[in-house]
Amino acid sequence: MNKKTIKDIELNGKKVFCRVDFNVPMQEGEVTDDTRIRAALPTIQYLVEQGAKVMLASHLGRPKGEAVEDLRLDPVAKRLSDLLGQTVTKTDEAYGSEVDQAISEMEAGDVLLLENVRFYPGEEKNDPELAQQFANLADVYVNDAFGAAHRAHASTEGIAQHLPAVAGFLMEKELDVLGSALEDPNRPFTAIIGGAKVKDKIGVIDHLIDKVDNLIIGGGLAYTFVKALGYEIGKSLLEEDKIDLANEYMKKAKEKGVNFYMPLDVIVGDDFSNDANTEVVNIDSIPSDWEAMDIGPKTIEKYAEVIKESKLVIWNGPMGVFELETFANGTKGVAEALSTAEGYTVIGGGDSAAAVEKFNYADKMDHISTGGGASLEFMEGKELPGVVALNDK
Ligand SMILES: Nc1ncnc2c1ncn2[C@@H]1O[C@H](COP(=O)(O)OP(=O)(O)O)[C@@H](O)[C@H]1O
Numbered sequence: 062m063n064k065k066t067i068k069d070i071e072l073n074g075k076k077v078f079c080r081v082d083f084n085v086p087m088q089e090g091e092v093t094d095d096t097r098i099r100a101a102l103p104t105i106q107y108l109v110e111q112g113a114k115v116m117l118a119s120h121l122g123r124p125k126g127e128a129v130e131d132l133r134l135d136p137v138a139k140r141l142s143d144l145l146g147q148t149v150t151k152t153d154e155a156y157g158s159e160v161d162q163a164i165s166e167m168e169a170g171d172v173l174l175l176e177n178v179r180f181y182p183g184e185e186k187n188d189p190e191l192a193q194q195f196a197n198l199a200d201v202y203v204n205d206a207f208g209a210a211h212r213a214h215a216s217t218e219g220i221a222q223h224l225p226a227v228a229g230f231l232m233e234k235e236l237d238v239l240g241s242a243l244e245d246p247n248r249p250f251t252a253i254i255g256g257a258k259v260k261d262k263i264g265v266i267d268h269l270i271d272k273v274d275n276l277i278i279g280g281g282l283a284y285t286f287v288k289a290l291g292y293e294i295g296k297s298l299l300e301e302d303k304i305d306l307a308n309e310y311m312k313k314a315k316e317k318g319v320n321f322y323m324p325l326d327v328i329v330g331d332d333f334s335n336d337a338n339t340e341v342v343n344i345d346s347i348p349s350d351w352e353a354m355d356i357g358p359k360t361i362e363k364y365a366e367v368i369k370e371s372k373l374v375i376w377n378g379p380m381g382v383f384e385l386e387t388f389a390n391g392t393k394g395v396a397e398a399l400s401t402a403e404g405y406t407v408i409g410g411g412d413s414a415a416a417v418e419k420f421n422y423a424d425k426m427d428h429i430s431t432g433g434g435a436s437l438e439f440m441e442g443k444e445l446p447g448v449v450a451l452n453d454k
Pocket residue numbers: 255256257258259279280281282298353354355377378379380381382383384410411412413414433
């Protein structure tokens with residue numbers, strides 16, 4: 062990585078504004094998955110050990126520029142205190158007199174968590190005044206929020222214009238792992254793209270065709286491709302205005318010698334529920350009033366074979382509606398194949414990471430990215446504003 066990191070800067074006695082991605086799932090005031098908090102611990106612990114005064118800033122959810130009680134960061138401060146083994150002071154603002162007072166009472170190695178930065182309308186607008194307010198709190202800016210690095214916001218991009226700005230360890234690790242995977246990949250290199258967000262992911266598919274040896278398509282987005290091949294897809298997910306692009310990408314894959322794998326068979330259901338009637342059908346035989354909700358057994362077998370022969374596999378997006386037990390086998394099968402694969406395995410955030418956790422394969426994967434949207438944009442070849450803004454080495 063060509064950006065400075067916390068190793069390249071003097072931190073002792075410095076006030077550090079450290080942007081983290083603590084956008085974690087919560088239920089009834091409790092953090093239900095602290096993966097992102099744990100992922101930021103190496104950076105926080107290093108800042109503490111170096112004798113910095115550590116101010117952490119994060120967003121939580123999408124409060125749209127105003128305070129929302131359920132989106133306060135108090136439960137996060139509590140969990141972080143437990144994980145760090147030291148008290149984390151939490152303020153109810155992200156800047157202003159209460160924050161100034163709390164900072165004035167800090168000693169080297171203390172940790173403070175500021176309130177949800179998205180309570181301020183200037184955050185998502187990347188308002189220079191808000192960025193200046195954040196910068197006024199500190200001597201150094203650290204960005205460890207890989208999951209939010211694709212956002213050009215006041216606490217991810219704007220503030221970096223006013224302070225020495227460096228990356229934290231999580232940011233560095235994510236960029237190194239994803240970067241080297243894409244730059245000089247071990248081959249065969251296989252990408253598995255699934256999920257439901259056809260619009261978000263179709264651009265990634267285009268970019269990946271230039272890089273991979275095998276492209277495996279599953280999940281809801283497969284059916285736009287199936288339709289493009291001329292088959293009926295019943296009530297399955299379809300993005301009508303992407304059919305031409307789907308055709309174009311399949312043609313491009315062929316020209317480039319990329320193996321393009323589509324479902325051979327699917328599980329169709331007559332209802333979006335666990336109690337649906339289901340059938341296994343070949344891809345050219347989806348009944349008109351049924352919906353394809355998972356890949357079928359022949360497909361799982363084929364995909365597992367390709368995964369096992371790969372030296373590098375990137376996976377983003379489930380193979381079916383894995384939240385429903387009835388349609389979870391495809392996602393489970395792919396996760397299982399990845400868990401025993403000899404090649405390097407990278408899971409690209411979001412639902413795939415949740416699926417890998419759910420089926421207990423997390424510790425068998427080589428890298429589970431903390432960013433869904435961010436890792437996708439990175440793989441698409443886009444520059445991430447939160448990274449661009451950091452100081453070059
Ligand atoms: N065949 C399908 N039909 C409808 N939805 C699907 C299908 N396969 C997967 N999905 C849904 O896709 C969602 C995840 O999509 P997406 O957000 O694109 O993935 P990710 O979060 O991994 O990037 C899941 O909620 C899953 O139920």
